Structures are given as C-alpha cells and as structure tokens.
Amino acid sequence: MRNDNWWCGRFRGCGYKVTVPREAILEVLSLTDKHLSAEDIYLAVHKKYPAIGLTTVYRTLDILVSIGLIYKFDFGDGRARFELAEDSKGKKHHHHLICTKCGRIIDYTDFIDDEFELLQLVEKGLSKKYNFKISGHLIQFCGLCDKCR
Amino acid sequence: MRNDNWWCGRFRGCGYKVTVPREAILEVLSLTDKHLSAEDIYLAVHKKYPAIGLTTVYRTLDILVSIGLIYKFDFGDGRARFELAEDSKGKKHHHHLICTKCGRIIDYTDFIDDEFELLQLVEKGLSKKYNFKISGHLIQFCGLCDKCR
DNA sequence: TTGTTAATGAAAACTATTTTCATTAACAGA
DNA sequence: TCTGTTAATGAAAATAGTTTTCATTAACAA
Missing domain, CATH: 3.30.1490.190 (Ferric-uptake regulator, C-terminal dimerisarion domain)
Known part of the structure; x- marks a missing residue:
C-alpha cells in the first residue's frame, strides 16, 4: 500500500485502486486553478509519465466525477472541463x-x-x-x- | 415575401431569409414543451418535409440561438437540446x-x-x-x- | 420576371469520447 | 516478501454528435 495522499481514503473506500495514473491526474488537477479539458490533463500528465494514455484520463475523470472529487462543466466549447471539488482541498x-x-x-x-x-x-x-x-x-x-x- | 409569422420580422431584420426549412423548424419548436435535440427536430420536421436535411437543422439552430429566438442547453447526455426563448411566445x-x-x-x-x-x-x-x-x-x-x- | 446571393442537401470530414481486448500492475492473503 | 486474483491500463478501433465542402436550388430585391 503506497504513499497516502489526502484522497486515497475516499478512493479505496469506493473500491478503487490507487494507481500511478490516478495519482498523476489528481496532482495535475490540484496544482492548477484553470478549467482543464481531458486533453489538457492528458498533455500535462504526459510530460511526467509519457506512458499514460488518453483513455485512462477519460476513465479516471469519470470515476472522479462519480465519487464527487471533481466537477465536470460544459462551457459551450465542445469539450468537457474539470475542476477539483472545493471541499476536497483549500478551494472556495x-x-x-x-x-x-x-x-x-x-x-x-x-x-x-x-x-x-x-x-x-x-x-x-x-x-x-x-x-x-x-x-x-x-x-x-x-x-x-x-x-x- | 411569404406569409408572415411572428418571428419573420426578427429574422429578416438580422439579414436572414425566411425559408421553408426555417419555418418548419420553428414550428416544431413552438408546438412542443419538450427539450428537443437536433435529431429530434430533424425527425419531426422530416415527417412533413422529407427533403429537409439534418445539416440544415443544425445550421438553423445555430442562427436561432445567435439571434436569441431559442436557447441551447447541455443536460449531460452528450447532445445539445433546444427550446424556444420564453419572451417570443406565451412561454414562461x-x-x-x-x-x-x-x-x-x-x-x-x-x-x-x-x-x-x-x-x-x-x-x-x-x-x-x-x-x-x-x-x-x-x-x-x-x-x-x-x-x- | 430575372439576377444575385444566401440557403440547401448529401456526403465527407472532424472531434470528443467510448469500447474492445490483450497486457500489466495493485494489493490482499499466504 | 512472494503470489494469485482481479481491476486498471494503453493502443487501436469504433461511435456519435456536429461541422465542412461543394454543387445545386430557392428567396426576394429590383
């Protein structure tokens, strides 16, 4: 059982494993104040972990939305955008x-x-x-x- | 210059022509209380005017949104949905x-x-x-x- | 009635997202 | 620490909503 981030409990509690791609994606989301698209996240994650695929990004985002760690928005530009839910970290x-x-x-x-x-x-x-x-x-x-x- | 519906003025005033497809699409939208997708509208219009294509439906919807006659919504099911703006007709x-x-x-x-x-x-x-x-x-x-x- | 020009429809292209499937890694239990 | 089970993964293909292209047609001003 790896290094525990603040969200690991919630993650495991819902029956999901803690994996490198999931950690990387959550790290990207927690280090920005922008509203990133799946591709934005993929590109950011890709710099540090080139092996992580876009499919995994989509799948992880789905899970994160479903367990309430992130929000999904449609700002009308044809792609979904995501941001960390405010109660998770110091966000307002x-x-x-x-x-x-x-x-x-x-x-x-x-x-x-x-x-x-x-x-x-x-x-x-x-x-x-x-x-x-x-x-x-x-x-x-x-x-x-x-x-x- | 054809038969004048209530919206013809607004339409022509914005430099758009009044056409059969446009009339048909607006008619469908004004006769429903549902939130129709582009395809829903295409199918409804298609019954009366089988020659009208899906492309035209998309194009017309774009115009209608841009001149404020209809609203476009995303309810999270992967397709845009449309409804008549309330000020146009007796809508609340x-x-x-x-x-x-x-x-x-x-x-x-x-x-x-x-x-x-x-x-x-x-x-x-x-x-x-x-x-x-x-x-x-x-x-x-x-x-x-x-x-x- | 006619000429100009925007509107149209069919097909192809595009793009975000999802699915498939064989491989890999997380982690519970030994 | 090692190992087996099973979920997670990545690449590629598939999907689906929407947009573009282009030759043809129809609106409407003159």
Whole structure:
C-alpha cells in the first residue's frame, strides 16, 4: 500500500485502486486553478509519465466525477472541463462567469452567501414539490468580458 | 415575401431569409414543451418535409440561438437540446431540474421571482466588478427524481 | 420576371469520447 | 516478501454528435 495522499481514503473506500495514473491526474488537477479539458490533463500528465494514455484520463475523470472529487462543466466549447471539488482541498466554492466571445472563464465568489441562502430555499421547495433528492446545482452567467465587449 | 409569422420580422431584420426549412423548424419548436435535440427536430420536421436535411437543422439552430429566438442547453447526455426563448411566445421563464439517473427534465417556475431578484443583484455586482456585459444566466439543479431516488 | 446571393442537401470530414481486448500492475492473503 | 486474483491500463478501433465542402436550388430585391 503506497504513499497516502489526502484522497486515497475516499478512493479505496469506493473500491478503487490507487494507481500511478490516478495519482498523476489528481496532482495535475490540484496544482492548477484553470478549467482543464481531458486533453489538457492528458498533455500535462504526459510530460511526467509519457506512458499514460488518453483513455485512462477519460476513465479516471469519470470515476472522479462519480465519487464527487471533481466537477465536470460544459462551457459551450465542445469539450468537457474539470475542476477539483472545493471541499476536497483549500478551494472556495464559486460559480462561473463566461465570456461567450473569447471563452474566458472567471471564477467568482462574490454574492456566494446570498446565492447560497436562495439555493437552500429553492432546493427545499423543489425537493418537496417534485419529490426530488437534490444533489447539486449549477449557476453561471455569460456575456462579454472587458476585452471583448 | 411569404406569409408572415411572428418571428419573420426578427429574422429578416438580422439579414436572414425566411425559408421553408426555417419555418418548419420553428414550428416544431413552438408546438412542443419538450427539450428537443437536433435529431429530434430533424425527425419531426422530416415527417412533413422529407427533403429537409439534418445539416440544415443544425445550421438553423445555430442562427436561432445567435439571434436569441431559442436557447441551447447541455443536460449531460452528450447532445445539445433546444427550446424556444420564453419572451417570443406565451412561454414562461423557467429553470430546470434534472434527474441524473433517468435524464428527466422538469421545468420549474417556483421561486422564479426570488431567483430573479438575486440574479439582478448578482448581475449588477459582477458586471461592475469584472466589467462584463452580462447577457444571460443559467440555473439548474440536479438530483434524483421521485422514480429514481 | 430575372439576377444575385444566401440557403440547401448529401456526403465527407472532424472531434470528443467510448469500447474492445490483450497486457500489466495493485494489493490482499499466504 | 512472494503470489494469485482481479481491476486498471494503453493502443487501436469504433461511435456519435456536429461541422465542412461543394454543387445545386430557392428567396426576394429590383
């Protein structure tokens, strides 16, 4: 049993093995503040471990999303993008502001408390009315950034 | 100049011609309350006008999104889905509740006023702070529906 | 009615993602 | 530490949604 990172417990607890590719992928994700695509991650991982294939990156990302360690987003550019879930490491909960022209993404934390309060209210109301078990939300704004407007 | 539907003005005003395929596609979209994919629309249109091709459907949808007559969504099933923008016809502004297991989508209008109030506040704050010209927002909740939970 | 030009459809191309399958590595138990 | 089981892996092929190409057709201004 190898060197224990903070996420190893969660990983093994879900019945998954801790492997070199998985460690490498999580390392890439935890060292960036960008919203990486599967290929971005593949290229980054590839520098240190050229043997790791793109297929494994996709498979690992699927697992990470399913156990809640990362989030998957669609910002409208035809590829999925990923980021570490905020509760895992020192990350703050945030939402996104997307420039529809250049694709720039801004993570904002302003008004998060006000948003959270409303989300609580709405989640409660919706889960009662529709008998849904709500597990997450997505809030984002789009428009033109300062350079593109 | 053909028969004028409500959207013809907007269409011609943007420099686009009014064509049979475009009318057919808009008709399909205005007669449903579902969230259709490009292929769904193609199949529906195909019944009445078998000559209309999938390519044209994609092209028309692009235009409709760009002039704001329809919205494009990604509900995570690997294909884009479309619906008429609410201001166009008698539609109400709503947000979505998505079942992550069976893919069911519920349009909800509950709390829309509270949400709207917050959105106003956040949009104002964000556009000032980041100098963004905000043109839209996306709010959705995901979880398990009554049948899947 | 006619000319200009955008719109169209079929087929091919593209691209992100998934599947297949033979090989390798993680790790529980000895 | 060694070993067997089984999940994880990588390469290549397959898939599927969407976009591009290009020759033809239809919209509509004059």
